[in-house]
Amino acid sequence: MGIVVQKYGGSSLADADAIKRVARRIVEVKKAGHDVVVAVSAMGDTTDDLEDLARGVSPLPPAREMDMLLTAGERISMALVAMAISDLGFTARSFTGSQAGVITDSVHGKAKIIDVTPGRITQAIGDGHIVIVAGFQGVSADTKEITTLGRGGSDTTAVALAAALGADVCEIYTDVDGVFTADPRVVPHARKLDRVSYEEMLELAACGSKILHLRCVEYGRRYGVPIHVRSSFSQLEGTWVTNDPQAPSQGDTMEQPIIAGVAHDRSEAKITVVGVPDKVGEAARIFEALAEAQVNLDMIVQNISAAATSLTDISFTLPRTDGQTAMTALARIQAEVGYDKLLYDDKIGKVSLIGAGMRSHPGITSKFFGALASAGVNIGMISTSEIRISVIVDESVVDDAVRATHTAFDLDADEVEAVVYGGTGR
Amino acid sequence: MGIVVQKYGGSSLADADAIKRVARRIVEVKKAGHDVVVAVSAMGDTTDDLEDLARGVSPLPPAREMDMLLTAGERISMALVAMAISDLGFTARSFTGSQAGVITDSVHGKAKIIDVTPGRITQAIGDGHIVIVAGFQGVSADTKEITTLGRGGSDTTAVALAAALGADVCEIYTDVDGVFTADPRVVPHARKLDRVSYEEMLELAACGSKILHLRCVEYGRRYGVPIHVRSSFSQLEGTWVTNDPQAPSQGDTMEQPIIAGVAHDRSEAKITVVGVPDKVGEAARIFEALAEAQVNLDMIVQNISAAATSLTDISFTLPRTDGQTAMTALARIQAEVGYDKLLYDDKIGKVSLIGAGMRSHPGITSKFFGALASAGVNIGMISTSEIRISVIVDESVVDDAVRATHTAFDLDADEVEAVVYGGTGR
Numbered sequence: 081m082g083i084v085v086q087k088y089g090g091s092s093l094a095d096a097d098a099i100k101r102v103a104r105r106i107v108e109v110k111k112a113g114h115d116v117v118v119a120v121s122a123m124g125d126t127t128d129d130l131e132d133l134a135r136g137v138s139p140l141p142p143a144r145e146m147d148m149l150l151t152a153g154e155r156i157s158m159a160l161v162a163m164a165i166s167d168l169g170f171t172a173r174s175f176t177g178s179q180a181g182v183i184t185d186s187v188h189g190k191a192k193i194i195d196v197t198p199g200r201i202t203q204a205i206g207d208g209h210i211v212i213v214a215g216f217q218g219v220s221a222d223t224k225e226i227t228t229l230g231r232g233g234s235d236t237t238a239v240a241l242a243a244a245l246g247a248d249v250c251e252i253y254t255d256v257d258g259v260f261t262a263d264p265r266v267v268p269h270a271r272k273l274d275r276v277s278y279e280e281m282l283e284l285a286a287c288g289s290k291i292l293h294l295r296c297v298e299y300g301r302r303y304g305v306p307i308h309v310r311s312s313f314s315q316l317e318g319t320w321v322t323n324d325p326q327a328p329s330q331g332d333t334m335e336q337p338i339i340a341g342v343a344h345d346r347s348e349a350k351i352t353v354v355g356v357p358d359k360v361g362e363a364a365r366i367f368e369a370l371a372e373a374q375v376n377l378d379m380i381v382q383n384i385s386a387a388a389t390s391l392t393d394i395s396f397t398l399p400r401t402d403g404q405t406a407m408t409a410l411a412r413i414q415a416e417v418g419y420d421k422l423l424y425d426d427k428i429g430k431v432s433l434i435g436a437g438m439r440s441h442p443g444i445t446s447k448f449f450g451a452l453a454s455a456g457v458n459i460g461m462i463s464t465s466e467i468r469i470s471v472i473v474d475e476s477v478v479d480d481a482v483r484a485t486h487t488a489f490d491l492d493a494d495e496v497e498a499v500v501y502g503g504t505g506r
Numbered sequence: 507m508g509i510v511v512q513k514y515g516g517s518s519l520a521d522a523d524a525i526k527r528v529a530r531r532i533v534e535v536k537k538a539g540h541d542v543v544v545a546v547s548a549m550g551d552t553t554d555d556l557e558d559l560a561r562g563v564s565p566l567p568p569a570r571e572m573d574m575l576l577t578a579g580e581r582i583s584m585a586l587v588a589m590a591i592s593d594l595g596f597t598a599r600s601f602t603g604s605q606a607g608v609i610t611d612s613v614h615g616k617a618k619i620i621d622v623t624p625g626r627i628t629q630a631i632g633d634g635h636i637v638i639v640a641g642f643q644g645v646s647a648d649t650k651e652i653t654t655l656g657r658g659g660s661d662t663t664a665v666a667l668a669a670a671l672g673a674d675v676c677e678i679y680t681d682v683d684g685v686f687t688a689d690p691r692v693v694p695h696a697r698k699l700d701r702v703s704y705e706e707m708l709e710l711a712a713c714g715s716k717i718l719h720l721r722c723v724e725y726g727r728r729y730g731v732p733i734h735v736r737s738s739f740s741q742l743e744g745t746w747v748t749n750d751p752q753a754p755s756q757g758d759t760m761e762q763p764i765i766a767g768v769a770h771d772r773s774e775a776k777i778t779v780v781g782v783p784d785k786v787g788e789a790a791r792i793f794e795a796l797a798e799a800q801v802n803l804d805m806i807v808q809n810i811s812a813a814a815t816s817l818t819d820i821s822f823t824l825p826r827t828d829g830q831t832a833m834t835a836l837a838r839i840q841a842e843v844g845y846d847k848l849l850y851d852d853k854i855g856k857v858s859l860i861g862a863g864m865r866s867h868p869g870i871t872s873k874f875f876g877a878l879a880s881a882g883v884n885i886g887m888i889s890t891s892e893i894r895i896s897v898i899v900d901e902s903v904v905d906d907a908v909r910a911t912h913t914a915f916d917l918d919a920d921e922v923e924a925v926v927y928g929g930t931g932r
Contacts, residue, residue, distance in 0.1 A: 096562030103563075130582065136522030137529075137586050138593035145592070148600050149585035152578040156556065159575035160563050166571070167564035174574050179650075224605075 082248035084109050087119040087238035091255045092312035093157050094124040103164035106210060110170060115205045117245060119215040119238040120161055122153025143188035147228045154214035162212045172210040175200055177217030182237060184218035190230030191218060196244035213241060232293020239296050243303035250305050253312035258319035259291050261341040261491040266479050271493040273340060275320045280340040280436050283468045287432035288345025338437030339489045344482050345430040346475060348378060349403045352395040355420025363394060365417055373409035375402045379463040395461060397472060400426050429478035432470040433485060439466055451488035457481045508674035510535050513545040513664035517681045518738035519583050520550040529590035532636060536596060541631045543671060545641040545664040546587055548579025569614035573654045580640035588638045598636040601626055603643035608663060610644035616656030617644060622670035639667060658719020665722050669729035676731050679738035684745035685717050687767040687917040692905050697919040701746045706766040706862050709894045713858035714771025764863030765915045770908050771856040772901060774804060775829045778821040781846025789820060791843055799835035801828045805889040821887060823898060826852050855904035858896040859911060865892055877914035883907045
């Protein structure tokens with residue numbers, strides 16, 4: 081009887097038939113007595129098509145106008161979903177991000193939500209309508225300009241609406257059945273998780289799981305919004321992301337598993353600064369230069385210096401897309417820092433073992449490394465948090481490493497559970 | 507040094523190259539020292555594509571959502587035009603109808619502009635930007651809903667902006683070189699008019715000339731906005747639509763011609779109500795029924811009644827699209843009115859001779875009818891205004907009638923002037 085917020089991505093809205101299917105799903109929830117608010121992405125390839133159009137007229141389009149252009153995508157899909165609902169005999173009202181009260185900062189292309197003032201939504205709900213909201217977009221607080229939220233924007237819109245409306249649940253519809261213990265394309269016997277904590281989901285997202293974007297999970301955790309990740313192609317229960325994965329739900333009373341899953345990420349590169357004088361301030365100067373160049377670092381490792389030379393090597397990983405920027409920034413300070421040379425390696429991958437249960441279970445690390453060794457996988461770098469262990473390995477053995485780890489921690493299902501439908505990033 | 511408002515239609519914005527060409531034109535005007543505000547339609551076939559999408563999800567989509575959907579079209583084109591301008595080193599800001607302050611009533615699909623509050627436009631002009639505005643759309647005064655203006659909407663947006671901003675001129679760019687003495691596709695030797703009065707342009711538009719929509723000309727006349735109709739494919743002067751076509755402009759000092767042009771219209775049908783009792787109130791009952799059915803009538807003719815029977819016939823013309831509705835409405839009152847039968851004919855055409863000069867020149871009618879007779883054209887119905895004579899003829903002889911009339915009034919140019927590029931209706 082409460083408010084249910086749903087989010088459908090572009091692959092769930094690929095064409096007229098897909099939109100009608102989504103409309104039927106939405107209407108089912110309304111029929112069950114809930115108020116329904118739906119955030120939608122742009123249809124299938126719309127965003128790519130619009131970006132192509134932009135490139136056709138300008139190699140470097142202004143960000144303000146790019147946002148104006150791209151927001152047409154959700155406008156189209158939200159109107160079509162509202163029409164399909166109306167065709168089923170229910171009334172729907174679509175609203176742009178601006179109309180829905182999604183207030184952001186003014187950073188075009190990757191705006192952050194700073195407030196949600198859903199007056200028109202609550203009014204429409206009160207009038208008995210199903211509400212469709214354009215995901216991925218908002219309006220800036222100061223300049224009243226149209227903004228887009230960047231990657232993960234539509235999921236974040238949905239969770240932000242759920243928080244602002246005090247919804248019972250935010251259902252994120254996607255093209256897989258939920259969050260799995262590993263990417264089912266790599267591990268066919270990966271198992272769907274019934275529940276996962278915000279914390280674990282954050283680590284999974286940060287370590288390469290693409291099912292939910294980091295910022296959407298962060299938003300959900302901050303406001304305590306229960307997120308239900310599920311497939312728009314089936315009626316199965318998906319994965320609940322909540323504060324307390326122990327809470328009984330759907331009759332399940334299993335012990336919390338030690339390991340939530342194995343994530344992997346092939347989007348990073350590694351840079352090694354060789355022969356850095358082991359003096360106070362040298363490392364700081366290096367990371368200062370990288371920060372000035374707006375490079376986001378992930379793992380950082382500094383070896384102890386060789387006694388004979390007082391020189392050390394510093395390695396770090398970063399998104400491959402930042403590789404050129406970082407190398408240029410470092411080359412510029414070579415004379416100043418006096419390092420020997422730079423090594424760049426983008427043939428790496430990161431494999432991460434994640435689980436809130438590892439806090440209280442010793443021996444996880446040795447079991448993880450043992451599994452990697454048995455699979456013949458060499459470890460390049462190591463990084464840990466309280467609920468995560470990540471290693472950098474050669475890109476070519478990422479799949480082997482994931483599978484060996486998955487099996488070693490008894491995560492394999494008895495049969496293949498996942499069907500992958502092919503997805504989008506927005 | 508004043509403000510120039512321009513409007514580009516869908517055929518002028520068909521693809522990236524066309525958009526870049528439009529951007530160069532806009533920038534030329536800015537370089538010449540003017541402030542420029544541009545209203546744009548949706549690109550080429552965008553509107554048709556969006557309508558197809560809508561039909562794919564619902565046979566009868568709600569008008570509110572249809573407006574939400576269709577307004578994505580201008581949003582895309584305005585952002586692309588702004589990008590192309592930025593690529594030329596000038597700054598542009600695009601605004602939706604709502605942002606531009608185009609305030610309408612709440613009739614979705616054919617809203618009327620009731621006010622223009624261009625605060626953001628004047629601000630952007632003050633900041634030195636070129637302003638691009640989405641044509642065809644606005645926001646309703648009371649409900650703050652997105653509306654579309656219906657046919658001729660983008661032209662009307664441009665003229666309304668020009669009026670609100672006190673612009674020097676509203677340039678309507680199209681795919682022909684201006685307003686011609688007849689449709690160049692029918693009369694290859696039709697001549698471009700350098701100037702035409704609002705009055706004549708209104709009659710031309712009402713009688714089938716598709717170059718400017720009636721409501722845009724009406725708006726221009728009401729607020730005294732000089733409208734310059736010209737081609738986006740050439741640099742030629744087009745046709746000026748102004749209050750006083752006598753005013754010397756561009757060095758032209760010709761006498762005002764008697765005839766502005768010959769228009770034709772193949773979109774009407776004729777209904778004849780046969781055997782209406784010639785009593786007070788019978789005709790009123792018929793037109794009351796048609797008004798209740800929201801049928802727009804054009805020409806109406808009632809013959810004198812035959813003395814022997816006291817019965818009369820009433821004929822009228824109406825848009826073919828209203829034909830079915832009108833026939834149904836009339837059939838419903840047959841018993842009440844007691845007429846004999848209904849005749850429906852949609853194989854008709856209307857040919858109109860228009861010119862403010864005919865007020866003071868006798869003999870125009872006889873010359874017109876003489877030309878038709880020489881061409882073997884039979885006249886079905888006749889209707890006149892102070893500056894127009896229209897006749898209904900058989901559809902098959904419309905072209906002959908137009909050509910014969912055009913020649914009889916010495917309107918033929920020495921050589922073919924017009925190039926027709928193919929157009930759109932919005």
